[in-house]
Amino acid sequence: MNPTAIHSLKELLRLPKRVLLVPHKNPDGDAMGACLGLCHLLRAQNHAVTVISPNEFPDFLKWMPGADAVVVYEKQEAMAKGLIGSAEVVFTLDFNTLERIGPMAEPLRAAAPPFVMIDHHQSPDGYAQVTLSDPDMSSTCEMVYHVIRALGLGDSITPSVASCLYTGILTDTGSFKYAAATPVTLRVAAELMERGAPHTDIHRNIYDTNRPERLQLLGCALQNLVILKEFRTAYITLSQDELDRHRFHKGDTEGFVNYGLSLKDVVLAAIFIENRDEGIIKISFRSQGDFSVNNMARAHFEGGGHINAAGGRSSESLGDTVERFVGILPQYQKALME
Ligand code: 5GP
Numbered sequence: 455m456n457p458t459a460i461h462s463l464k465e466l467l468r469l470p471k472r473v474l475l476v477p478h479k480n481p482d483g484d485a486m487g488a489c490l491g492l493c494h495l496l497r498a499q500n501h502a503v504t505v506i507s508p509n510e511f512p513d514f515l516k517w518m519p520g521a522d523a524v525v526v527y528e529k530q531e532a533m534a535k536g537l538i539g540s541a542e543v544v545f546t547l548d549f550n551t552l553e554r555i556g557p558m559a560e561p562l563r564a565a566a567p568p569f570v571m572i573d574h575h576q577s578p579d580g581y582a583q584v585t586l587s588d589p590d591m592s593s594t595c596e597m598v599y600h601v602i603r604a605l606g607l608g609d610s611i612t613p614s615v616a617s618c619l620y621t622g623i624l625t626d627t628g629s630f631k632y633a634a635a636t637p638v639t640l641r642v643a644a645e646l647m648e649r650g651a652p653h654t655d656i657h658r659n660i661y662d663t664n665r666p667e668r669l670q671l672l673g674c675a676l677q678n679l680v681i682l683k684e685f686r687t688a689y690i691t692l693s694q695d696e697l698d699r700h701r702f703h704k705g706d707t708e709g710f711v712n713y714g715l716s717l718k719d720v721v722l723a724a725i726f727i728e729n730r731d732e733g734i735i736k737i738s739f740r741s742q743g744d745f746s747v748n749n750m751a752r753a754h755f756e757g758g759g760h761i762n763a764a765g766g767r768s769s770e771s772l773g774d775t776v777e778r779f780v781g782i783l784p785q786y787q788k789a790l791m792e
């Protein structure tokens with residue numbers, strides 16, 4: 455942990471403050487875990503803390519302690535704007551640019567409170583007074599754990615804090631299997647278990663609470679799987695009609711992209727999901743080894759992320775987006791076949 459940044463953070467939090475914690479849009483387990491974990495910890499230090507999410511978060515995270523009190527900007531804009539106007543410190547967690555929070559960036563930029571960024575994506579923007587950015591970390595939740603320890607607050611990790619942080623580490627490491635999970639990550643997870651994170655319950659709450667419609671949507675996604683052997687690539691599409699037919703809930707498609715990558719010899723997997731409300735195709739990319747989907751998402755799909763997991767978008771139709779994707783693969787053929 456950068457000692458200067460930790461010192462500045464200590465100063466910012468020396469007296470009780472009105473604190474906001476903000477995850478990225480379409481928050482995942484890591485973003486919500488970091489927000490809610492810090493929320494419990496900072497409340498115990500007498501700060502007045504609120505989590506504001508740019509939009510709704512998935513049902514499979516609603517069991518998390520404190521999830522019921524999260525303010526959703528898209529649904530409670532007036533209330534959220536009031537909180538933003540009076541915030542004294544704003545933590546932005548698990549993202550590297552204010553573009554990742556959509557329209558909520560506007561009131562935050564206008565209010566210009568001291569920002570604290572804790573994040574593990576590459577190329578952080580420079581908007582924060584305190585920037586804690588480390589792309590080598592497994593997850594923002596692991597970083598938050600190290601920050602808590604560096605602040606000398608390790609003994610304040612209650613079972614609620616531990617459960618939230620464990621969740622983000624679990625989900626961002628694919629249950630500890632990705633290369634980003636280090637021996638230190640596993641030691642942190644062990645410490646969180648010792649501090650009361652019920653790992654079996656957490657796993658079940660996240661992965662084993664499917665609605666039948668979600669499994670049927672997965673069946674539909676797998677029917678749509680296309681394999682391009684010559685590019686070691688597999689991709690899935692889901693149209694809005696297919697989502698509607700399976701009563702899509704937010705979060706239902708989480709993890710679907712990994713099925714493409716589970717194929718022997720596939721190096722690049724993608725999923726293209728139509729969102730008619732927003733007029734976009736949301737894309738997730740995953741890769742094996744050295745092939746950087748971060749670079750691909752940045753260069754062609756207004757996105758980014760990490761080397762092996764990234765996302766992006768397109769404002770073209772589903773068919774045109776897929777056609778464009780297939781059209782750029784020859785540029786990457788050498789890297790894909792290495
Ligand atoms: P997912 O595919 O699970 O939504 O995201 C995978 C990774 O890519 C995450 O680290 C996420 O933060 C990042 N990511 C997803 N969508 C976008 C995007 O539109 N822009 C950027 N910069 N990163 C994204």
Ligand code: MN
Pocket residue numbers: 484485548574593594626
């Ligand atoms: Mn993350």
